[in-house]
Amino acid sequence: MNRTAVARQSSQDKPNPFDSALEQLRIAAEHLKLEDGIHQILMHPKREVTVSLPVRLDTGETHVFTGYRVQYSDARGPSKGGIRYHPNVSLDEVKALAAWMTWKCSIADIPFGGAKGGVICNPKKMSQGELERMTRRYTAAIADFIGPYRDIPAPDVYTNAQVMAWIVDTYSTLKGYMVPEVVTGKPVSLGGSLGRDKATGRGAAFCTVEAAKVKKLSLKNATYAVEGFGNAGANYAEILQGYGSKLIAASDSKGGVTNRNGMDAMKLVAHKERTGSVVGFPGSQPVTDRELLQLDVDILCPAALENTITPDIAKGVRAKVITECANGPTTPEADKVIDSNGVFLVPDILANSGGVIVSYLEWVQNLDRVRWTEEEVNSKLEHKINGAFADVYQTSQKHGTSMRTAGLMVGVGRVADAIRTLGIFP
Numbered sequence: 001m002n003r004t005a006v007a008r009q010s011s012q013d014k015p016n017p018f019d020s021a022l023e024q025l026r027i028a029a030e031h032l033k034l035e036d037g038i039h040q041i042l043m044h045p046k047r048e049v050t051v052s053l054p055v056r057l058d059t060g061e062t063h064v065f066t067g068y069r070v071q072y073s074d075a076r077g078p079s080k081g082g083i084r085y086h087p088n089v090s091l092d093e094v095k096a097l098a099a100w101m102t103w104k105c106s107i108a109d110i111p112f113g114g115a116k117g118g119v120i121c122n123p124k125k126m127s128q129g130e131l132e133r134m135t136r137r138y139t140a141a142i143a144d145f146i147g148p149y150r151d152i153p154a155p156d157v158y159t160n161a162q163v164m165a166w167i168v169d170t171y172s173t174l175k176g177y178m179v180p181e182v183v184t185g186k187p188v189s190l191g192g193s194l195g196r197d198k199a200t201g202r203g204a205a206f207c208t209v210e211a212a213k214v215k216k217l218s219l220k221n222a223t224y225a226v227e228g229f230g231n232a233g234a235n236y237a238e239i240l241q242g243y244g245s246k247l248i249a250a251s252d253s254k255g256g257v258t259n260r261n262g263m264d265a266m267k268l269v270a271h272k273e274r275t276g277s278v279v280g281f282p283g284s285q286p287v288t289d290r291e292l293l294q295l296d297v298d299i300l301c302p303a304a305l306e307n308t309i310t311p312d313i314a315k316g317v318r319a320k321v322i323t324e325c326a327n328g329p330t331t332p333e334a335d336k337v338i339d340s341n342g343v344f345l346v347p348d349i350l351a352n353s354g355g356v357i358v359s360y361l362e363w364v365q366n367l368d369r370v371r372w373t374e375e376e377v378n379s380k381l382e383h384k385i386n387g388a389f390a391d392v393y394q395t396s397q398k399h400g401t402s403m404r405t406a407g408l409m410v411g412v413g414r415v416a417d418a419i420r421t422l423g424i425f426p
């Protein structure tokens, strides 16, 4: 095989995320018979902002970080989406994630468009002081574009409630008054919602309950594996354990562990908190990511980054249900393999929408100056995400499509309706 062929093959195997997002949009447009003009509008982010962020490091040197904020659409409401800190952040990745946020908010039927932000950095190698200075500089750089009625950021990979607190403080300082509602996923002490920290995992667990009903799978003693034991994956693991399911394997960026007899999710979380990784969990054996994704389990939860289920991996997936906690974990080519093998896949834009649903509940509580209990929040989340699951499932039944295609049809279809009704200015 010559070098070009190898390069082409590997780029097909791990496609550019925005190419994947456009391919998914094309599939939805075809099924919806979307008019070309609307399809074209949906192929383009409404606004892309790139900012350079000079930050003083602890050594006294200066490093200029690159940050992005992409507002994909605001046709259904202010744009909404998290901020990611990761060395592999790129403009195309942020564009893809912003498009997926748009379809996600639409499926959940919450009044938001979609956005995403990212800064190219390695937060694991930065001190708290460096992270704080970078966050404040990033906030200042995008301050004119965000706001509670414009675009509302939230946490994503390697950002958390503390990062949101720095954004609130910086944004509010620039405005001259407190604006906690400029972000969601804040600490509870600053108006964050109870239940927000576990919401992505909880929503994905609710979707798994619904998927299990469809597949006539009993969750009691069902086995599952989680790729990416971060906020979403670890909370998913804990909540699914509450239904009597058994965690067989889990992984993070440092490695993976498996135990055929099951592992206690709570103890695994405590082990990771203590040691920084799931690796070395007592009683477990090491497992590679590839092995984990192809383990003989009932439920597979990819909860890490994009492009982990490639066509090659997909061929060996033995799970009956895939619940996508991550954004974009399955490539469009791998989707075809998964679908033809009869695996029931709950797509990311539905499965992981619990996070943004509770972000919406946080925003509503902030704007209304009210506070709901965790029980109230969890039950509103359950109601919303089960409604979204039903909409997507019914669409898949009616049109004979996979849940992926049905999810895109519902998500893209509602945004298209909004654009059509708004009309084109001028």
Ligand code: GLU
Pocket: 080, 081, 082, 083, 152, 153, 154, 155, 156, 157, 184, 185, 327, 352, 353, 355, 356, 357, 359
């Ligand atoms: N980053 C999360 C996501 O990808 C949450 C976004 C939000 O709450 O705005 O869905």
